[in-house]
Amino acid sequence: MxxxxxxxxxxxxxxxxxxxxxxxxxxxxxxxxxxRFSVDDLQQTIVLRRAPDGHFHWPGEVNGVAVDFLVDTGATSTALPLRLAREAGLAEGAPLRSATAGGLADGHASRADLRLRGGVQVDRLRVAVLPRLETPLLGMDVLGRLHFSQRGGELHIESGQAAVR
Missing domain, CATH: 1.20.5 (Single alpha-helices involved in coiled-coils or other helix-helix interfaces)
Known part of the structure; x- marks a missing residue:
């Protein structure tokens, strides 16, 4: 051999x-x-742990397309990058100008169905689509409807409200 x-x-x-x-x-x-993400079924709480970049991230979907949202309590509304909006098949709505951390940004409005891990969902949410945005931002238009608190490097969100309208 x-x-x-x-x-x-x-x-x-x-x-x-x-x-x-x-x-x-x-x-x-x-x-x-x-x-970085867990669900405490006993306490009906979603727990997000601070990522190495110093932010909280919440995995989910936009119209069935997987995304990793950056949780942004300073953002009034949820904002999506143009490439994600196109991939998710979002219709282009009215033009808009948004004040961002990097200055004013032009984009357009649209509507999207959001599904966040842990059972939170928002149907037909008005979102800002910004061409220069790199990371999808989950804003207070969603977060403000949930009960959450921050303890140390963890964000605790009550998950008893599976469908947020």
């Missing part, structure tokens, strides 16, 4: 090492994302 050449053995070993490292990194990222 012929043995594999030494080079083939080395290539195989390196491919196995690279695959193991890649899988380890993917698993660590999944764990970090998973550990």
């Amino acid at each position: 012929n043995e594999l050449p030494r080079t083939a053995k080395l290539v195989t070993v390196w491919l196995l090492i690279i695959t193991a490292v890649w899988l380890g990194v993917e698993w660590a990222q999944w764990q970090r994302q998973r550990s």
Whole structure:
């Protein structure tokens, strides 16, 4: 029986090492994302933990498209990047100008169905679509309808209100 050449053995070993490292990194990222969000069924509370970037993120969907919202208590309304609005099939509404942390931004209004992990949903929410926005922002138009409190690096949201209208 012929043995594999030494080079083939080395290539195989390196491919196995690279695959193991890649899988380890993917698993660590999944764990970090998973550990930032939890639901305490006993207390009917959604718990968001501060991410390494210093913000709270709430995973969800816009018209069925997966998104990771940045929770922004300083934003009056929920805002979406133009590329996400297009991917979610949102209709372009009236033009609008929005005051953002980076100054005034032009965009347009639209309506979207939001589903947030933990069972919170908002149907036909009026959203601002801003072409220069990079991250979807979950604003007080949604957060203001929920009871929440911040303790340390955690945001606790009562999940008893699954459908927010």
